[in-house]
Structure formats: structure tokens, C-alpha cells
Amino acid sequence: MSEISIQREDSPNGGRYVTIINGDEAEMTYSRAGKTRIIIDHTGVPDSMRGMGVGKKLVEAAVKDARAEGFKIIPLCPFAKATLEKHTEWHDVVQ
Secondary structure (H helix, E strand, O other), rough: OOOOOOOEEEEOOOEEEEEEEEEEEEEEEEOOOOOEEEEEEEEEEEHHHHHOHHHHHHHHHHHHHHHHHEEEEEEEEEHHHHHHOOOOOHHHHEE
């Protein structure tokens, strides 16, 4: 399979990371908690994408942005929290 392309849709109050594969959409939504933190509150991956690593790629995109832009991630979504806990190399951006 080709590289999974993740897009970020951002607004002053929050946004989402999204990918579309074969017409199906996966997303991870977040809200802003001030200027230096985001709260990941939901990750949704359709059954058609299960086992492809899409959820992990969504979290990884947020980690890359957090490092580049200097914000911390508060993972309220159970999937995002478990994924961030599993990857110790990402703990620097978790609050």
C-alpha cells in the first residue's frame, strides 16, 4: 500500500486530522486548551481501514505537529492515550 496521507484541518477552537482511503474517512479530532495544548477527544477509523495502522498515523501526525509548533497533547480519547503510552519516544509531547 502507498503511504497514508494525513491532512490537518485547523481552526481557532480545534480541528481534526483526517485521511480518506478508497472513499472512506478516518479522523482524529481535537480541541484547543489555550495556545500551548490540544486535547485529543476522538479517533474514528472505519472497519475498512482496520489493521492498516491508520489510527497510529493520525496520532503520529499530531506528535509531529506538537514538536514543530511547541504544543503539548492531552489525550482524552482512549485510543490516542493508549497509543501515546505505548510509544515512549513520543512522551515528550504528552501532558
